Amino acid sequence: MRRFVLLLAPLALAAPLIAQAPASPPGSNNPAAVTGGTYTVDPGHTQVIWTLDHLGFSPYSGIFGDVTGTLTIDPKNPNAAKVDVTIPVSKVTTASAGLTEHLLRPGKAGGKPDFFGANPADARFVSTAVVANGQKARITGNLTLNGVTRPVTLDASFHGAGKAPAQMGGKENVGFRATTTIRRSEFGLGFGVPMVGDEVKLDIAAAFQK
Template sequence: MKTLAFAAFAIVAVAATPLAAQPAVDISKIAAGTYKTDPAHTQVAFTVNHLGFTDYRGLVADATGQLVLDPKNPAAATVNIEIPISNIATNSAGLTKHLHGPDFFDSAKYPTATFRSTKVVVDGQEAKITGDLTLRGVTKPVTLDARLAGAGPNPMSKAQTVGFHATTTIKRSDFGMTYALPAVGDAVELQIEAAFEKAS
């Protein structure tokens, strides 16, 4: 997905529920076509270890993008997401300011991150979505472990909607964020919640 998110991402990371505990989604409710993100309900949460003592978290909300999906041929799906890095937030004003600076995301220079899928491998209601993540002007391949979360008409907007959970781990050093390594962890866990509404 064109990243790729990120409820305030700064305060709570998305709870990971075991896949086996999730009810199956009725795939017959998915309408083929082109979908647009519902930015208010699409978000990317990130978690990184701080000094070996605690994890800290942040959130990027209001991601936008497009999903092309045919339930009869799910492997042909494509997804492109734009993530407004300028929206990064945490529950600490000082930390948020630092994350926006050149030590980390440098959001004034690189206000947007993107994810563009290149391959989708489907296994039931789960999929591995491989694509190119561009962050801070650097593009690296990333594979998302995704799961279909829901499908059908949105009870509020009435629009045909599909939702997905996805996770992956990236290295911030791959994208030029080497500040305070290794005291601050290199591995960054991403948890993505994405809702898409069918274009009218």
């Protein structure tokens, strides 16, 4: 019950702002709404959802949040866009307190942890190339996770852009959706494979402000 109340608290605090908000959302899915420049990640509205197979019975998901980083974009030259984001692995969240604890617990008797361990390093994605096609793009970059760096390609799509109302900060916003699949064993996180899936699908909601 306490957790439910905590989840509702931000909505209660936002209620006065919502009441004063315009009748329609300020964001637009028209790319013309994007203005150039360097944006910073909006950590409250950016999340990396990961999903893998659990024993062949069902998919299981968790979330990385509190992402930080930057996006530099020029609407006239989208292929020159650059993104550099950092994901605090230590703040991973799942629907099970026991599983979350397992992901972050140290190895037994000083040995190697099953998953991330007690003090995991942040993950980081740095783009190396962008190929845009209308409102979609393939973003290639280097993902560093668990101390291992490997190339990863994201399939990204433009979601919306625009200026937030003054009572909500008045900042320029731009948002994207991106997906990719990685093999966790390639990053030294192979515990439980193949009983627990090696392939991890990443579904990213990326929000930026300037």
